[in-house]
Amino acid sequence: MRRWGSMVVALGLFTLDCHTEYRATFVKRPDFGSIGDHKDDPFLKCHMKDGHVIVLEAWTVDDVAKTVRGYGLEYDVNRERIGPLEAKVVRLDDVVLVETNKPYAFQVGTGSIIALAIGTGVSIGVTVMCATNTKACFGSCPTFFADDGHGLALQAEGFSDAVARALETTDVDAMWTAAPKSRDFDVVMTNDALETHVVDSVRVLAARRPPGGRVLRAGTEYFEATRFTAPKSARADAGDVADKLRASDGDEYKSPASATNLADREHVDVIFPRPAGAKRLGLLVVDRNSLLNTFLFYQALAYAGRRAGDWLAALEAEGKSGFAGLGRLLGDIDVSVRDASGRYVDAGKVGEVGPIAREAELVVFPDEVARGTGDVEVRLTMARGNWKIDQIALVDVGARVEPVALDPRTVTKDGKRDDDARIALLDPKRHLVTYPHDAYTLEFELPEGDQELFLESRGYYYEWMREEWLREEDPLAAARMVLRPDVALRELAPKFKAIEPTMDRIFWQSRVPRW
Amino acid sequence: MVRRALLASCLVVACEGGPIDRTRAPTHDFSAPTRVSVRCVPVGGSPITLTTTDGSKLDGELLAASPDELVLLVGGDVVLHESAARIARADVDLYANGIVVGLLTFWAVAGTVSALSHGYLFVASGPTWALASSLAIAPIAADPGRFVTVQSDLGRLYQYARFPGGIPADVDVHAIRKSAPQSCD
Numbered sequence: 001m002r003r004w005g006s007m008v009v010a011l012g013l014f015t016l017d018c019h020t021e022y023r024a025t026f027v028k029r030p031d032f033g034s035i036g037d038h039k040d041d042p043f044l045k046c047h048m049k050d051g052h053v054i055v056l057e058a059w060t061v062d063d064v065a066k067t068v069r070g071y072g073l074e075y076d077v078n079r080e081r082i083g084p085l086e087a088k089v090v091r092l093d094d095v096v097l098v099e100t101n102k103p104y105a106f107q108v109g110t111g112s113i114i115a116l117a118i119g120t121g122v123s124i125g126v127t128v129m130c131a132t133n134t135k136a137c138f139g140s141c142p143t144f145f146a147d148d149g150h151g152l153a154l155q156a157e158g159f160s161d162a163v164a165r166a167l168e169t170t171d172v173d174a175m176w177t178a179a180p181k182s183r184d185f186d187v188v189m190t191n192d193a194l195e196t197h198v199v200d201s202v203r204v205l206a207a208r209r210p211p212g213g214r215v216l217r218a219g220t221e222y223f224e225a226t227r228f229t230a231p232k233s234a235r236a237d238a239g240d241v242a243d244k245l246r247a248s249d250g251d252e253y254k255s256p257a258s259a260t261n262l263a264d265r266e267h268v269d270v271i272f273p274r275p276a277g278a279k280r281l282g283l284l285v286v287d288r289n290s291l292l293n294t295f296l297f298y299q300a301l302a303y304a305g306r307r308a309g310d311w312l313a314a315l316e317a318e319g320k321s322g323f324a325g326l327g328r329l330l331g332d333i334d335v336s337v338r339d340a341s342g343r344y345v346d347a348g349k350v351g352e353v354g355p356i357a358r359e360a361e362l363v364v365f366p367d368e369v370a371r372g373t374g375d376v377e378v379r380l381t382m383a384r385g386n387w388k389i390d391q392i393a394l395v396d397v398g399a400r401v402e403p404v405a406l407d408p409r410t411v412t413k414d415g416k417r418d419d420d421a422r423i424a425l426l427d428p429k430r431h432l433v434t435y436p437h438d439a440y441t442l443e444f445e446l447p448e449g450d451q452e453l454f455l456e457s458r459g460y461y462y463e464w465m466r467e468e469w470l471r472e473e474d475p476l477a478a479a480r481m482v483l484r485p486d487v488a489l490r491e492l493a494p495k496f497k498a499i500e501p502t503m504d505r506i507f508w509q510s511r512v513p514r515w
Numbered sequence: 516m517v518r519r520a521l522l523a524s525c526l527v528v529a530c531e532g533g534p535i536d537r538t539r540a541p542t543h544d545f546s547a548p549t550r551v552s553v554r555c556v557p558v559g560g561s562p563i564t565l566t567t568t569d570g571s572k573l574d575g576e577l578l579a580a581s582p583d584e585l586v587l588l589v590g591g592d593v594v595l596h597e598s599a600a601r602i603a604r605a606d607v608d609l610y611a612n613g614i615v616v617g618l619l620t621f622w623a624v625a626g627t628v629s630a631l632s633h634g635y636l637f638v639a640s641g642p643t644w645a646l647a648s649s650l651a652i653a654p655i656a657a658d659p660g661r662f663v664t665v666q667s668d669l670g671r672l673y674q675y676a677r678f679p680g681g682i683p684a685d686v687d688v689h690a691i692r693k694s695a696p697q698s699c700d
């Protein structure tokens with residue numbers, strides 16, 4: 001790195017064309033008396049009647065004798081130097097024109113060199129990043145954007161764990177911050193990663209919100225939710241983290257991963273004031289993955305190396321369950337609630353896969369929780385460093401609702417209507433295949449009224465192999481990740497810890513831009 | 516990266532526009548008063564290119580300038596008086612930039628090729644390098660500050676002439692030769 005930096009600096013200095021410009025002032029014969037006004041100019045040229053020119057420095061004017069004295073050189077008409085550098089006295093009567101010069105250093109190309117040097121520095125940084133930290137490259141599955149009232153905002157990422165055709169799945173994400181301005185609602189679907197996305201369908205699920213409330217998804221069921229109660233406290237290893245969990249504001253709670261075993265789990269014990277008169281309670285969790293499972297997935301591909309295709313073929317032949325060990329060990333966010341006897345009892349889990357878009361999910365508590373007394377105590381149990389939790393809230397769970405599924409009315413790409421893409425999304429026998437940089441706008445017509453919106457997407461994707469990954473090809477290690485994931489999670493812990501602090505930054509910087 | 520490079524390029528363009536008039540101090544941000552040897556102070560005329568009204572071009576050293584005519588030394592020993600009526604345009608060359616442009620171009624090409632080391636990110640970083648470096652070099656290659664272009668008021672060019680006060684009557688114009696190469700030694 002230092003050598004590269006030196007080369008850049010050397011090239012920059014070498015390229016600099018530093019030359020001298022002269023500020024010149026000319027004084028003609030009638031005004032010779034004003035020559036002294038330019039005494040700050042270091043050089044004075046006397047253009048002589050015979051065509052010679054005498055260049056002086058340290059010059060002075062003798063107005064009485066009408067001479068200029070200085071130390072300098074004389075040149076003939078062809079600007080051949082005459083005589084040595086010496087003290088000279090020039091009679092102004094022999095001079096046609098006096099010129100004073102003040103030199104300035106002028107560097108041609110300095111700005112360009114700065115621009116290229118910046119570009120070179122960034123480029124070297126990317127090279128080093130890709131060479132040393134190849135698991136941090138952006139991987140996203142399809143990402144979906146919609147208007148949140150301020151402009152397009154990330155709302156969902158589709159089928160994140162469907163990394164092969166055999167794993168094709170239907171994924172539903174809450175579009176938690178979507179704020180449609182009218183019944184015409186646009187969703188922008190992008191491929192921002194080095195992946196091939198195979199999209200079977202994209203639908204918007206719309207459910208009318210209750211007055212003052214929202215509609216939340218609990219697995220495959222949807223419930224009205226009202227009266228959101230923030231936690232009083234949330235005790236984690238790092239102390240009380242309730243401030244990070246009170247609102248969906250991007251200020252997330254995330255613990256560091258274990259340095260010895262990536263499957264190590266943690267508890268976050270949360271206390272809510274009990275809302276009066278609630279008939280049924282539930283827990284809202286707004287969360288997303290950290291980059292831990294992204295790291296593990298990419299590491300598995302790197303270990304598989306040139307045989308990654310064979311592994312994925314085996315995955316398709318064996319089915320998801322044979323390769324799900326890592327996911328099982330990392331697990332979801334398990335939610336338990338303290339019952340009247342003081343024991344924590346299992347209430348459910350949330351665990352939408354994906355490191356990009358936040359998901360809002362509901363865990364409905366057993367009815368007796370609402371009938372209890374005192375504070376409501378909830379425990380979250382999860383793998384350390386695997387989750388980023390933005391908000392948790394106790395909610396009054398209302399009636400179950402059935403959303404309306406909406407197909408896209410039109411599909412456009414690059415500003416042009418793409419009916420073929422729309423047909424591919426509507427026809428169950430066809431898929432829409434997208435590549436890096438692709439962006440489609442899907443227009444939906446929403447029902448009347450204040451609607452809670454969810455995005456349902458079905459499909460799968462293939463990650464592109466990075467050349468850098470091939471250096472880590474290790475079939476035995478790949479096999480161990482499948483057959484002994486518990487061992488793999490211990491062995492990989494130090495490797496992940498080494499890049500954990502910078503992984504987020506690099507991940508987002510490596511996002512493939514849309515054109 | 517692109518934004519920073521573009522910003523820097525734009526700053527360069529903004530700073531380097533316009534001809535340099537020897538009667539004014541250069542306005543470039545990167546200019547600063549400097550000390551030079553008296554031996555280095557230039558005494559020859561500036562290189563000039565004339566475009567005549569019939570479209571032909573003429574290169575030479577500017578010997579003298581007046582509103583009515585320009586006097587050039589062409590081919591090293593031919594003194595040519597060109598009347599203002601025949602001159603469509605005069606470009607005085609203040610400094611050469613070929614080497615700078617060449618080196619910057621080499622740098623840009625090397626940078627673009629080196630972006631191959633970014634793997635698949637090259638689809639973004641390669642074109643970014645090419646575009647940003649082109650934008651960085653273009654202001655230098657087409658630097659308007661390199662020239663003083665005059666289409667009228669030719670007398671203004673006297674300050675770039677070997678004889679800014681005009682060729683003295685005592686000088687035998689047939690004896691005028693190309694200015695001797697100047698050395699700071």
